[in-house]
Amino acid sequence: MSRHAHPTVPTQVRLCQGCELPVDIVELKRGYSADCPRCGTQLYRSDNYSLNGNLALAITCLLLFIPSHFFDFITIRLVGMMIEGTLIEGIFALIREGYPAIALLTLFCHTIAPLAMCGSVVTAHIALKRRWFKTLKYSLSILSHSRNWVMLDVFLISVAISCFKLQDYSDIYIGHALYSLVILQILTIVMIGRVSTRRYWEAWKPESDLPVLKKQVHCHNCHLSQPEGTQCLRCGKDLHHRKPHSIQKTWALLVAATIAIFPANLIPISILITNGQRLEDTIFSGVASLITNDMLGIAIIIFIASIVVPVAKIIGLAYLLFCIQFDKVKNHRFEMTIYRGVKWIGKWSMTDLFVISIMLTLVDRGQILNFTPGFGAVAFGVVVILTMLAAETIDPRLLWDRYNAKSSVEPNNKVEK
Template sequence: MPALNNTRHAPPVRLCQGCGLPILSIHPTAGNNAYCPRCGTQQSRGGSPSLSGNLAIALTCLLLFIPAYSFPFIHIHLLGVNFHGSIVDGAWCLIEAGYFPLGVLVFFCSVVAPITLCLALVLCHISLHKHWFIGLRIGTSLIRRLKTWTMIDVFLVSILVACIKLSDISDISVGPALYALIGLQILCILLITRVSLRRYWELWRPEVSFEHQHKHIHCNHCHLSQPEGSHCQRCHHTLHVRKPRSIERTSAYLMAATVALIPANILPISILLTNGQRLEDTIFSGVISLLNSQMVSIAIIIFVASIIVPIAKIVGLGYILYGIRFQTGNRVRQMKIYQIIKVIGKWSMLDLFVISIMLTLVDRGQILNFVPGNGAIAFGLVVFLTLLATESLDPRLIWDSTNEESAICRSADE
C-alpha cells in the first residue's frame, strides 16, 4: 500500500465524496472506471469523452424540445370526436382543475428541468470559452441540482401506461411529438451519463495546481479536496464538512412523507365519471382493476412505481438514519441502499404523469369525465418530500463513526 507523503511529487490525494476516505486520485484507463474501495462510489469515469460531444448532444436536445413540446404526442378517437394531448397540456389541465401544486410539479419535472439542464450545459461551454467564472459556477450548480428532477424517461413510460388504459374505450394513434420524445430521451440519458462536472472544473483550473499539503474537506460542487476553509478555493461555494443539519432535515422530510403516505393510499387518486356513475380508485384498487382487465404488465408497473418504491424509499432512508443515529448496522449495505434510492426515487412520479395525461385526453363533460382525487395531492407530496429527503442526506455520515484506517490513502482503481 503506497505511503502518504506531502512532497510535491506525491500522487494526488482526493477525499471520496461518498464516505470521505482519502484515496489516490488515479486516472482510469479507457473503459475502466475508478471507485472508492470502501463505499463503492464512483470517483472518475474511464475513457475521455469529449466535452464538445456533450455540447453537441445538448444542442440537439434543445432542438428536439421544440417538436416534442409543440405538437401532440398522442391522438385518440373517443365518443366520435378526435382529441390530442401534449406535455404542456397535461400540466395546464391539472392547474385549471384546481390542482396547482401537482400541475407545477409535473410541469417542472417534464419541461422546466430538462430544458434548463441542457441550457446550463451550453452555459458551461460558453463560460469556459469566454473565461467567465460566474457563468460556469451557475451552469454547474444547475446541472448538479437538476439531474434528479429531469424525468423524460418516466414520462415516456407514463404515456405507454395511459395508452394501454385507454385502449378499451378509444382508438389511439401516435402523434409526431412522441418520436421527438423518444429521441430526446435517448439523448438525455446519454448526456446525463457523459457529463462530469469535475471535468469542467478541471479545465477551469486543474486540481494538481493546488499545492495542498493536507486535505480535510471535499467540495460537493466542483469536487476539489482541500484544507478546511469557509469557501472553496476553486468554485467559491460555501464549504461544509458535512451538509448542514442533514439528519434533521432528512428526518423532517421523511416524517412528513410518512404522514402523507396514509391519505395517499386511502383517498381516491382518480375519479372517472361515466354514464352517471362515479368510479373512484385508490392506488391499490386501480392496480386490482388493471389485473381484472387482464392488464397484468401495467398493473405491475403501477404497483411497483406507486406503492413499492415510495414505501421502499421511506423504509430505506429510515434504516439509514437509524444506523447513523445509533452507529449500528452494515455500512456497506446502508450505502448500497442509499445509492439504489437515488436511482429509483424519480419513478414514483409515474402515476402523477399518467393522471395528467388522462386528464388531458378524458375530460369530455357529462358522458365521460376524469378528474384527480384528493389522494393525488397527498401522493404528490410523498414523491416531492422523499426526493428532498434523499437529496438532503449526506451519505458520508454513514461512515463517520467507523474505526477503519480512513487516514490511509488507497488505490481507487478496480
C-alpha cells in the same frame, strides 16, 4: 464487466465524496473509471468524452423540445372525435381542474428540469470560453441539481400505461411528437451518463494548479479535496465536513412524507365518469381494477411505482437514520447500497401523476366520458417531493464516521469499464 487498469505513478490524493477516504489518484486508460475501495463510490473516470460532445448533445436536446412538447404525442378517437394530446395541454388541463401544484410538479419533471440541464451545459461552455466565473458557478450548480429531476423516461412509461387504460374506450394513434420524445429521452440518458461537473471545473482551473499539502475536506460543489477552510479554493462555496443539519432535515422531511402517505393511499387519486356513473379510484382500487380487467403487467408497474417505491424509500431512509443516530452501522457497503437505491428509485413514483396528466388531456369529454384527479393526487405529489428531498439531504459520510479505516490503502483502485 470489471477489470484492473495499468495505472502510471500516483499523482495526488483525493478524498472520497462518499466516505472521505484518502485515495491516490492515478491515470486511467480510456473508458475506465475508478471506484473508492471502501464504499464503492465512483471517484473519477478517464477523459473519454469531449466537452464539445456534451455541447452538441445539449443543443440537439434543446431543439427537440419544440416538436416533442408542442405537437401531439398521442391521438385517440373517442365517441367519433379525434383528440390530440400534447405535454403542454396536459399542464393547462390540470390547472383548469384546480390542481396547479400537480401541474407545476409534472411540468418541472418532464420539461423544466431537462431544459435546465441542457441549458446549463450550454451556458457553462459559454462561461468557460468567456472566463465568466459566476456564470460557470451558477450553471454547474443548476446542472448538478436538475439532473436528478429529469423524468422523461418515467413519462414515456406513463404514456404506455395510459394507452393500455384507454384501449377499451377509444382507438389510439401514435403522434409525431412521441418519436421526438423517445429520441430526446435517449439523448438525455447519454448526456446524464457523460456530463461531469468536475470536468468543467477542471477545465476552468485544474486541480494540479492548486497544490495543497493536506487533503482534509472535500468540496461537494466542484469536487476539490483541500485543507481545512471556510470556503473552497476553486469555486468559493462554503466548506462543510458534513451537510449542515443533515439528520434533522432528513427526519423532518421523512416524518412529513410518512404523514402524507396515508391520505395519498386512502383518498381517491382519480375520478372517472362514464355514462353517468362516477368511479372513484384510490391507488389500491386502481391496481385491483387493472387486475380485474386483465392488465396484470400494468397493475404490477403501478403497484411497485406508487405503493412499493414510496414505502421503500421511507423505510430505507428511516433505517439509515436509525443506523447513524444509534451507531448501528454494521455492514457499511450494505448501507451505502440502500442509500444509492433510495436515490435511484425516487423518481419512479411520478408514474401515477404523469398518467393522470395524460388521461386528463385526452379524456375530458363532458357527460359521456370525463376524467379528473382526486385530492389523493395532491397528497401523493407531496410524498414524491418530500422523499426525493430527504434522499438529497441525508449525508452518506455520516455512515462512516465511526468506521475504523485501515492504516494503508492500495493505490491501485478497482475500475470498471
